[in-house]
Amino acid sequence: MDDKVNLAAKLDLLDAAYSPGIVGYINDYKLQVVKAHGEFVWHKHDDTDDFFLVTRGHLTIQLRDRNIELDEGELFVVPRGVEHCPKADEEAHVLLIEPKGTTNTGDVLSALTVSDVPEI
C-alpha cells in the first residue's frame, strides 16, 4: 500500500453492502471503504470516534436524537459512546476511518459483524 488509492476503483471491488475493505493505514488507523445499502445495525464504540465520509450517494447516520444526512463530499464523526445506525435507501459509498482493531458493529454482535476486514 505504498501507492495512491483511487476510492471509486476500490469500491468497485466490493460486492455486498456493509462488507468493508481496507485500502490503507495512517499510523494505527485503518482506512476502509464500504458500500452502504439498507439499514446497518444500531451500535456504539466506547473507545473511539468513528469517521464517515460519503464519496457517492446519500447516507443517513441515525442517532438516537436526530439524523445526520450526508451527501457526497460530506463527513461526520460519531463521537465515542454514541449509538448510531447508518442507513441508505440507495447504495452509497463511504470512506471510514477507525483505529485498527475496531469492530464494525462495535458493542453488538450481528450477522453484519466483520471480524477480519480484508485488504483490497
Place this chain on the structure above:
Amino acid sequence: MDDKVNLAAKLDLLDAAYSPGIVGYINDYKLQVVKAHGEFVWHKHDDTDDFFLVTRGHLTIQLRDRNIELDEGELFVVPRGVEHCPKADEEAHVLLIEPKGTTNTGDVLSALTVSDVPEI
C-alpha cells in the same frame, strides 16, 4: 463540531494557499482542509504518517524518488520519515489528516509554517 462537515463549503472559507483550517477531529487526530496552489516546501514528519485526499483538482506529491499524482477521489498516505513536497499547478482542494500537534511543515521552519491552525 457536532454537526456534519461539507468539505467544499469549508474550503470556500479559505483564502491563501497552504493555509489550512481544522474542520473536525477523530480522537487525537485533526481533520483539516487546505487549498494547494504552487509548490509547498520539502519536509518530513518523523513521528507520523500523513494522509492526503484530493477533493478537487489535481495534486502532485513529490517524493525524492517519484511523484504521486492525485486526482479528485484519490488519496495517498506519506509514510513517517519520508520527505515530501506537495505541488499544484492549479488550485487543488485537499483533506489532510494528522495527529493533533503535527506541524504542517514538519521538520522545516518556513514562511508557510502554520503553528496554530484555526478551526473553521
